[in-house]
Amino acid sequence: MRLLQEESRSGPPRRSALAGLTDQWLAALLGGGAETSGIGGGVALVAVGGYGRGELSPRSDLDVVLLHDGSADTAALAALADHIWYPVWDMGLALDHSVRTPDEARKTAAEDLKVQLGLLDARHLAGDADLTAGLRATVLADWRAQAPKRLPELRELCQERGERHGELQFLLEPDLKEARGGLRDATALRAIAASWLADAPREGLDEARRRLLDTRDALHLASGRATDRLSLQEQDQIAAALDMLDADALLRQVYESARTISYASDVTWREVDRVLRSRSASRPRLRGLLGGRGRGGSGSAQTPAERSPLAEGVVEQDGEVVLARAARPERDP
Numbered sequence: 001m002r003l004l005q006e007e008s009r010s011g012p013p014r015r016s017a018l019a020g021l022t023d024q025w026l027a028a029l030l031g032g033g034a035e036t037s038g039i040g041g042g043v044a045l046v047a048v049g050g051y052g053r054g055e056l057s058p059r060s061d062l063d064v065v066l067l068h069d070g071s072a073d074t075a076a077l078a079a080l081a082d083h084i085w086y087p088v089w090d091m092g093l094a095l096d097h098s099v100r101t102p103d104e105a106r107k108t109a110a111e112d113l114k115v116q117l118g119l120l121d122a123r124h125l126a127g128d129a130d131l132t133a134g135l136r137a138t139v140l141a142d143w144r145a146q147a148p149k150r151l152p153e154l155r156e157l158c159q160e161r162g163e164r165h166g167e168l169q170f171l172l173e174p175d176l177k178e179a180r181g182g183l184r185d186a187t188a189l190r191a192i193a194a195s196w197l198a199d200a201p202r203e204g205l206d207e208a209r210r211r212l213l214d215t216r217d218a219l220h221l222a223s224g225r226a227t228d229r230l231s232l233q234e235q236d237q238i239a240a241a242l243d244m245l246d247a248d249a250l251l252r253q254v255y256e257s258a259r260t261i262s263y264a265s266d267v268t269w270r271e272v273d274r275v276l277r278s279r280s281a282s283r284p285r286l287r288g289l290l291g292g293r294g295r296g297g298s299g300s301a302q303t304p305a306e307r308s309p310l311a312e313g314v315v316e317q318d319g320e321v322v323l324a325r326a327a328r329p330e331r332d333p
Contacts, residue, residue, distance in 0.1 A: 011214050019054040022062065023047070026084065027126035033083030034127075037076040042069035044127035045084070046135070049096075050187075052121035057217045059226035061094040063118060067131050070101045094226060102135045109139060113153050116143065117187070120194055140194065147195035148279065151272050158188055158265070168258035172251075176216050177228035181258030183212055185265050198271040200264040208257035215254060218242055230254065 030045045049063035050056070066081050081099050088095045100108065109116035119139045124132035143150065162180035169181055177183045186209045189200040218241040219227060222234050230238070235247035244250050 010217065012210060014217065015055050015057065015213065018056040018058070019047075019051065022051070022056060023125050026062075026064065026088075029084045029087055030080075030126045033080040036083055037079040039072050039076050039080055042071050042128060042131070043067065043077075043080065044129065044131040045125040046132050047123045047125050048121055049118040050121075052118070052123040054123070055213060057213070058220040059094075059224075060220075061096050061226070062088060063096045064098075064125075065105065065119075065122070066097070066099045067105065067127075067135060068099065068101060069128070069131060102131065102138065105135055106138055106142065109142065110146075113150065113157065116150070117154075117191055120191055143191075144195055147197050148276055151192065151195060151197065151276070154188060154191060155269055155272070158185060167262070169255040169262065173229055173231050174254065174258070175229050176212050176219070176254070179258070181262035181265070183209070183216070183228075185261050186212070189261075189264060189268055192268055192272060197275050198268050200268040204260045205264050208260035211253055211257045212261075214242060215250070 026045055030043070034040070034043065044067040046052075046065045046067050047063065048065055050060060051063050064084075066077075066084065068077060072080075077099065081097075085095060085097055098105075098108075105115075105119065109119050116139070119135070120143060122132065122136050122139065158180075161178055161184060165175050165179040165182075167181065168174045168176070168179035171179060175182060186205070189205070193199045215230065215238065216228060218238045219230060219234065222237045222241065223231075232247075235250055239245065239247050239250040242250065244253070
């Protein structure tokens with residue numbers, strides 16, 4: 001509690017310190033539980049999701065996986081899990097927990113996109129570090145191999161969420177996490193980058209994300225609740241906590257951050273679409289070449305990207321406005 005009340009330590013330093021203290025506490029719980037249950041090894045405690053990224057706001061949930069190699073007795077493993085989970089619940093903290101082997105975690109991730117996204121940020125807390133490292137390597141390899149299938153699913157998830165919660169930059173009481181341009185979209189950009197298919201424009205993105213996280217921290221402290229909705233009655237108090245003039249100044253900064261994230265999302269998803277279309281188009285050409293078609297056969301022809309004229313010297317291609325091939329901007333005064 002003292003950490004949360006320290007005005008000199010806020011923003012990323014406070015989130016990092018809060019995550020660090022939580023790490024130490026959970027590591028001690030694992031150690032005590034392992035001794036009590038008689039489990040000598042083959043287990044690891046892993047933080048995932050926002051906790052895995054070290055981004056603990058004052059009222060954040062704890063997302064934790066108790067990873068095991070399958071060698072422990074079922075009753076002993078259950079006793080170990082109880083030794084960790086119950087103290088967390090007794091503290092009144094929200095806990096999203098699971099007990100899995102690496103293979104079970106991998107199977108669940110393949111079936112549930114949200115689980116897979118959380119595991120992309122897996123971070124070792126305590127126990128067998130090799131167990132965590134193996135899971136991280138497997139999850140990342142699976143994500144990159146499955147990206148052509150998974151990224152369209154992620155985009156659909158983002159679009160549905162945006163339709164439900166609206167455009168953050170236009171809302172009087174925005175949801176900092178779920179609205180379009182919010183923290184969920186920033187996390188989706190991290191997942192896209194991890195796929196190696198595309199990356200987001202970096203300019204201003206980290207700062208925009210930091211500002212939204214700082215605002216959420218202040219919101220949690222002002223409301224005393226795990227909420228992401230910036231309600232009207234709390235905006236002046238939150239502005240004061242962030243050393244801003246008033247609620248209008250707070251909203252201007254929040255909206256600017258949302259615009260930065262929304263722009264980065266638009267650009268990145270267009271690039272994902274372009275890459276996936278390019279891969280899809282290359283397969284028939286490759287099949288034609290491997291099938292031994294002649295030089296003039298359809299297998300060797302490459303279909304150019306469609307370009308739609310918009311104005312003199314300007315066309316639309318792959319969802320972007322670009323110069324026409326015949327354009328000569330250096331000759332235009």
